[in-house]
Each structure stands twice: as structure tokens, then as C-alpha cells.
Amino acid sequence: MTALKIAVAGASGRMGKMLVEAISNADDMVLVGALDVPASPALGTDAAASLGKPAGVSITADLATGLANASYLIDFTRPEGTLKHLEYCAAHGIKMIIGTTGFDEAGKAAIAAAAEKTAIVFAPNMSVGVNVTLKLLEMAAKSFAEGYDIEIVEAHHRFKVDAPSGTALKMGEVIADALGRDLNEVGVFAREGVTGERDPSSIGFATIRGGDIVGDHTVLFAGIGERVEISHKSSSRVTYAHGSLRAARFLEGKSVGLFDMYDVLGLR
Structure with missing residues (x-):
């Protein structure tokens, strides 16, 4: 089985670190990119450094660099950042798992429009x-x-x-x-x-x-x-991370469409 190539946005944050760890422990996934804001002190460091087993992936603020090898981006950041990532991913056919909250109606509409170009799981909670x-x-x-x-x-x-x-x-x-x-x-x-x-x-x-x-x-x-x-x-953000990986697996084989965790879990 070919490993799913995953990038993580906000890689140095609390949720980002949890996602990096979950991906590192998954047999069917590989971390290929790590993004953070330009002001992050973690830029240039290995995304998995805190785990004691470097992933060989440096954290960057440059989308083209961070997403060069990615087929999926998992994003738990803030609306303004996620929407920038969304535009790039839609243009390059990179699938997204969006756990960011706080979108206004225009932001939600932008996600729906992007789903006509790439496959997206968008849910306020991935647990x-x-x-x-x-x-x-x-x-x-x-x-x-x-x-x-x-x-x-x-x-x-x-x-x-x-x-x-x-x-x-x-x-x-x-x-x-x-x-x-x-x-x-x-x-x-x-x-x-x-x-x-x-x-x-x-x-x-x-x-x-x-x-x-x-x-x-x-x-x-x-x-x-x-x-x-x-x-x-x-009691732990690990449940959100594991749900996100489940969402990424769900998107395998899908090229476009907007889905949520009800779709992922078969709860419709």
C-alpha cells in the first residue's frame, strides 16, 4: 500500500504537534510537509523534533515548499490562514481536512466552492x-x-x-x-x-x-x-488527530466534493 502523503498546518502548535505525532505513528501515512506562520520561532526546525525522532521535514511558511510533495493538508489553524491554504490547495489538487473553527458565511462559501476543485472534509470537530x-x-x-x-x-x-x-x-x-x-x-x-x-x-x-x-x-x-x-x-487532543487521519483515509480515491465526519463515519 502506498502511504498517504500528509502535510500539517500550524505544525508547531498544540494541535499541530499532536497531528505530527499521530502521522508518525501511522503505518499508512507519511509526513511530507509542515507549515506555520512567518513569525513562528519554529521555522526551519524539524516538525517532529519534540518527539525525539526527527521526521526530516522542516517547518516552513512557504506554501509551495511545504506542500510540494503533499497530497493532503490537515489544517486546524485560524480562518484567515486556512482560507489562504484553501486557495492554494484547490489550485493544485491537494485534498484538505479542515478542523478550523470560526468561519463566517463567506468563509464557508469559499470552502464549498473549493470543493468543486478538490476533495475536502470540513468539520468543526474531528472527534x-x-x-x-x-x-x-x-x-x-x-x-x-x-x-x-x-x-x-x-x-x-x-x-x-x-x-x-x-x-x-x-x-x-x-x-x-x-x-x-x-x-x-x-x-x-x-x-x-x-x-x-x-x-x-x-x-x-x-x-x-x-x-x-x-x-x-x-x-x-x-x-x-x-x-x-x-x-x-x-481529555486529550489525540482524539481529534485520530479522527483527522480517519478523514484523510476516507478521501482516498475521491478527487472532489465536500464531506463532513458524518460521511466519514457512515452516520447519514
Whole structure:
């Protein structure tokens, strides 16, 4: 079997290092490129140096150099960086696995357009467990459509720059779709002061940021006399890395198209 040739964006970051390690430990993949921002102090260093077994791949800010031998790019960076990578990958037929969150509608549209030129898995959370949780939420929402208030609580580390998390928003979208609602219309993202009685059709969000929390998400279906909570808690980013590699394997043999983790895991 020919190894999948993978490049990693944000290679010196927390998630980037986890991806480099996961690729290094995979029998069917090889790291061929590592990207980071021009200001990164890691430029020029070996992407796997922290593992004690160099990969022979230097971290670079130059897309042409970093992606010269790549068939896939795994990107968990920030929207502005991912969109630059997206343009290059679409032009050169490099497949993408995008775990970046915080895209606006224009960014999402750009990803959809690029998928007409290359194959892309785009998901706010690559964890297998989270995506199974999303399927459970879809089922639960249909059963709790009347008489239950829905609240989504998420917690992440102090360094996360977007809120609510992409995963929390995806949970809200899945629930809203199951109920025939539009999250843009029923989502409540802040409460302060005299807010009045809760709108029973709303989906509330609460955000916590602190310490080194990898990622906790809980959805409450609160009725009169009972409350059902569906939770997913991450203790390590390794689950996101393993999901990303699974997504790369899914794209093998696909040249174009936009997919998500439901497609990867057969949850449709």
C-alpha cells in the first residue's frame, strides 16, 4: 500500500504537534510537509523534533515548499490562514481536512466552492465521539421537541479565541435542524440583566474559558420534573488527530466534493 502523503498546518502548535505525532505513528501515512506562520520561532526546525525522532521535514511558511510533495493538508489553524491554504490547495489538487473553527458565511462559501476543485472534509470537530454525540442529539431533539428547554454549555482552555466553540455551534445547528428551526433565529448567545421569560423555542449557549480544558460540551434538555443531559468530554487532543487521519483515509480515491465526519463515519 502506498502511504498517504500528509502535510500539517500550524505544525508547531498544540494541535499541530499532536497531528505530527499521530502521522508518525501511522503505518499508512507519511509526513511530507509542515507549515506555520512567518513569525513562528519554529521555522526551519524539524516538525517532529519534540518527539525525539526527527521526521526530516522542516517547518516552513512557504506554501509551495511545504506542500510540494503533499497530497493532503490537515489544517486546524485560524480562518484567515486556512482560507489562504484553501486557495492554494484547490489550485493544485491537494485534498484538505479542515478542523478550523470560526468561519463566517463567506468563509464557508469559499470552502464549498473549493470543493468543486478538490476533495475536502470540513468539520468543526474531528472527534469520533463528538460526531456520535451529534447523532444522539439529533435523535434526542426529535423526542424532546415539546416541553423541554434546550441549553448548550461548553468549556475550553484559556487560549481559545472563538466563542461559542465550533462544536457547540454544530450541536445547536443539528438540534435546530431536527426541530425545523433556524439557529440564526433561535440561538441565544448572551444573557444579562432583566431578560424576561425564556422563549421556549430558543436554544441557549453558555461559554466557559479557563486553564487547560481540552473541550467539554453538555446539552441540557430541561423539562418539568426531569432533565436529560448529553455530554462529551475530551481529555486529550489525540482524539481529534485520530479522527483527522480517519478523514484523510476516507478521501482516498475521491478527487472532489465536500464531506463532513458524518460521511466519514457512515452516520447519514
